[in-house]
Amino acid sequence: MTSLGSGSLEYDRYCAEIAEQLGQLRATLAGADLSATVPTCPEWTLGYLARHIGGAVRWAERLVATRATGDIPEEDVPGIRGPEGDDPAALDAWLAETAELALKTLSGVSAETSVWSWAEPQNAGFWARRMTHEVAVHRADAAIAAGVAYEVAPDVAADAIDEWLEIVRFVQRTEPGDSAGELRGAGRSIHLHATDAPAGLDAEWVIEFREDGFVWRRGHEKASVALRGPLTEVLLAFYRRRSLDGGAVEVLGERGLLEFWLERASFG
Incomplete structure (x- = not known):
């Protein structure tokens, strides 16, 4: 099985970062219209996005908590769909509970604890890293929909770019038709x-x-095309959350090659 790597942050940092990112998501959602369409995920509302994020974290938490040796169906994950109805307070409380649950479970094991995952390494460390970036990037979707500022710690942003490159390479090697x-x-x-x-x-x-x-690889080298700008904006452009023409980043060289990448880079 192809490996995605273990990431550049310490395991404890990933565990804490999941809770931190969920806390920032809750702040983003405070007072927002949960029925608003998410521009970067146009088939979703802001409320659905929040449930998707929380549900993903709860699924990963259940995998780690049970030391799963295979995938766990959604229907076997307690509370994965969140509260019924559209009460913002109930959704906020569910996200807070999700953060607490994930932090307790993940912090209670080591990164090397054996857990099923869809790529190597098959351990808790895989899920701590994956959920850190799952929440961090989708939090950007929420911020864009809510019209509020988005910031992420530089080392988290850099590791998110690493992981995205690893995922696209994983898909390239394992899904020939993608x-x-x-x-x-x-x-x-x-x-x-x-x-x-x-x-x-x-x-x-x-x-x-x-x-x-x-x-x-990480490094500074001349290339066919360069994408330059603040780290957060490079992250968002590379994840297709921001337009290349929004004024926050600069493209130097063969723009068509960068667009070629952005159109084809896939999560499967």
């Missing part, structure tokens, strides 16, 4: 360059296309 399979062809490359990274954080990436797929 559009990610088209991300190949020697002689082309993409450079992501965060312009505001704090000292000590390497927040530049090089994606190199090869005949058999693509590889990536």
Whole structure:
């Protein structure tokens, strides 16, 4: 089974970050219209998005809590769909409970605790990292829908880009029919360059296309096209949450190659 890597943050940080991200999501939702359409997920309302996020965390928590050796159906996860009705207070309380439950369960085991997952490593560490970025990126969707500012810690943002690259590569290698399979062809490359990274954080990436797929690494190198801007904005553009034309990022070089990537990079 293909590995996604263990991430650049410590396990305890991932555990705490899930709760932190859920807390920030609750703040984003405070006073917002839960029936509003989410522009970046146009088939969802803000209320549905919140339930999707909380449900994903509860599913992952149940996998870890039961030391699952296989997938667990949604119907076997207590409280996965959240409260009935559209009471904002009930939804907020459910998200708070979700954060507390996830933190307690994940903090109660080690990263190496064996747990089923859809890729390597099959352990609790996989789910702590995956849920950190599941909530962090979907929180951006919520912030965009609610019309409020979105910020994320630089090291979390950098690791989210790492994980997205790992996921797209995983899909390319395991799902031959997926559009990610088209991300190949020697002689082309993409450079992501965060312009505001704090000292000590390497927040530049090089994606190199090869005949058999693509590889990536952190680093500063000349490429066919570069995406430059503040780290949070690079993250959002790379995850297709912000337009390349919104004024927050700059594209230098072969824009068509970057668009080619963004159209085909997939989560399966």
